[in-house]
Amino acid sequence: MKVRRFNQQGIDAFRQRLSDLRQNPAADPPLDLLENERLTQPVSPELQIQAVHFETKGEAAHYLSLALNNLKAEEVATDSGLWTWLSLLFLDSVSPPTDGRRIIRNDYFYVFEPRNPRHFYRHLLFVSWQILRLAPRCHALFMGTRISSLDAITAEVMQRLYLTRIRCIFEVLERLYWDPVNRRPRRGITGSRVSPGNLRHRLPLRISQLEKNYDLVDLNADQLITLLGEEFAFKSPGSSF
Amino acid sequence: MIKRVNSTGRRRIPQQHVQIEVCDGDPRSFDASINLAGFAAPDDALLVMEATCAGSSRVARFEWGTVASPTPPPDRLLHGLAGQHVLFTLKIIDASDPFRKLLGVAENIRPLKGGKKTATGRQGILPVELSDDLEDEPWRVEYRTSEVFLLINSKLPFLRDQLRSDPLVYALIYPQVVRQVLKQAFADQADEDSPEAWQTRWMSFASQLHPDQLAPPDEDDGEEQMQWIDAVVSQFCRQHEFLQRLTRRSGETTWEDLS
Numbered sequence: 161m162k163v164r165r166f167n168q169q170g171i172d173a174f175r176q177r178l179s180d181l182r183q184n185p186a187a188d189p190p191l192d193l194l195e196n197e198r199l200t201q202p203v204s205p206e207l208q209i210q211a212v213h214f215e216t217k218g219e220a221a222h223y224l225s226l227a228l229n230n231l232k233a234e235e236v237a238t239d240s241g242l243w244t245w246l247s248l249l250f251l252d253s254v255s256p257p258t259d260g261r262r263i264i265r266n267d268y269f270y271v272f273e274p275r276n277p278r279h280f281y282r283h284l285l286f287v288s289w290q291i292l293r294l295a296p297r298c299h300a301l302f303m304g305t306r307i308s309s310l311d312a313i314t315a316e317v318m319q320r321l322y323l324t325r326i327r328c329i330f331e332v333l334e335r336l337y338w339d340p341v342n343r344r345p346r347r348g349i350t351g352s353r354v355s356p357g358n359l360r361h362r363l364p365l366r367i368s369q370l371e372k373n374y375d376l377v378d379l380n381a382d383q384l385i386t387l388l389g390e391e392f393a394f395k396s397p398g399s400s401f
Numbered sequence: 402m403i404k405r406v407n408s409t410g411r412r413r414i415p416q417q418h419v420q421i422e423v424c425d426g427d428p429r430s431f432d433a434s435i436n437l438a439g440f441a442a443p444d445d446a447l448l449v450m451e452a453t454c455a456g457s458s459r460v461a462r463f464e465w466g467t468v469a470s471p472t473p474p475p476d477r478l479l480h481g482l483a484g485q486h487v488l489f490t491l492k493i494i495d496a497s498d499p500f501r502k503l504l505g506v507a508e509n510i511r512p513l514k515g516g517k518k519t520a521t522g523r524q525g526i527l528p529v530e531l532s533d534d535l536e537d538e539p540w541r542v543e544y545r546t547s548e549v550f551l552l553i554n555s556k557l558p559f560l561r562d563q564l565r566s567d568p569l570v571y572a573l574i575y576p577q578v579v580r581q582v583l584k585q586a587f588a589d590q591a592d593e594d595s596p597e598a599w600q601t602r603w604m605s606f607a608s609q610l611h612p613d614q615l616a617p618p619d620e621d622d623g624e625e626q627m628q629w630i631d632a633v634v635s636q637f638c639r640q641h642e643f644l645q646r647l648t649r650r651s652g653e654t655t656w657e658d659l660s
Binding site: 234237238267273275276277279321325372373374375376377378379383386387 | 411449459460462480481483484492494499500501502503532533534536543545592
């Protein structure tokens with residue numbers, strides 16, 4: 161199938177169909193919209209894509225990164241119609257049916273709103289693609305998580321531009337918060353308890369403070385970890401917060 | 402309430418020392434004239450310009466040579482920054498410090514000149530923008546790093562004009578906006594040494610508006626803060642004669658006409 165993008169009418173129609181699916185969770189997905197000439201148009205240059213199934217953000221990110229490789233990344237990153245169309249194409253991945261019924265959650269998980277600072281990072285396919293784009297390596301904390309939901313680590317990091325613009329931040333995150341022995345994030349890093357070095361509560365504050373006094377963008381991971389200070393000098397990668 | 406602290410002696414560069422012109426195009430481009438006379442810094446300190454834009458999550462970064470030899474990069478295109486309100490930051494970075502300590506910063510600089518696509522010059526404390534992202538909400542206050550925006554649903558473009566002209570719109574919306582923004586300014590206090598921060602400018606505006614021109618109360622006294630906000634909002638309504646204007650306007654239009 162050719163890759164297409166929704167126009168505004170198409171996005172509105174998709175929102176309406178999402179609403180219908182909430183009312184009737186057993187209904188078929190509105191795949192008739194995918195190639196509707198009035199609601200969509202092919203991207204240029206022409207690209208082909210298949211409705212494969214993804215389990216994780218990593219699978220989606222790698223597939224979409226290749227599939228969209230011939231488009232300008234800067235334009236893809238703000239293309240509301242494209243990402244919204246992709247959500248429909250991969251609806252079985254981002255909202256998988258269980259026993260024939262699917263749960264459609266808030267629109268922003270499926271309808272991409274690049275200019276909305278509270279919503280843009282919640283789009284499940286976009287955020288997966290964007291993480292891989294920003295972090296071609298050191299993305300273990302993110303890539304193994306399910307594509308059908310927005311996990312806390314992804315949300316805490318990707319909503320903050322002042323974090324993601326620091327070039328070494330993904331290496332720092334992986335060195336601080338990934339447990340390589342058990343191959344999983346360290347326990348408690350996004351918990352509600354404000355513990356020293358916690359990713360959810362302490363890291364953003366500490367970076368925000370450092371940003372006031374240092375140009376963090378080009379630091380390497382060793383330098384940034386040094387600046388973060390004793391609070392982030394964890395004794396053991398496997399330890400909890 | 403957390404304030405970020407200037408713990409390394411970073412100095413503020415007055416905004417008027419950086420003059421910026423944004424040129425229309427797709428994407429737009431910009432040029433900057435930087436005057437560092439009187440700013441004591443090593444010759445090899447690095448200059449970096451950053452550009453952001455309301456409605457975009459992108460920060461464009463441009464290396465601009467050194468203090469002794471400011472050198473604009475050949476590519477000064479503002480990719481991914483399509484909104485009308487573009488803001489620039491100039492950083493002066495200590496080249497001898499491996500941690501890239503900031504020696505000076507000029508933040509939230511607005512272009513002095515621009516084409517039709519760019520807002521220029523001084524701007525009020527509450528820019529109004531049309532937004533495609535409000536779904537069924539008519540308006541919303543949005544707090545961004547450097548600015549507070551009143552977003553108007555783009556499905557209601559006439560509302561932007563009515564905000565200037567129709568008491569039934571502005572007298573019902575603006576008092577609530579002022580109250581909301583001041584509460585947020587107490588909850589999310591500006592960094593030290595940030596006269597351009599939206600919180601600082603709003604607090605200054607409100608202090609002058611306060612009937613007794615009282616400064617904002619201490620950050621820990623919630624009750625006193627609320628009373629201070631009440632007084633400011635009340636004076637704001639009085640100064641703009643909202644009640645009288647609403648009364649006159651309601652004589653022209655019945656509420657039933659609106660339903």
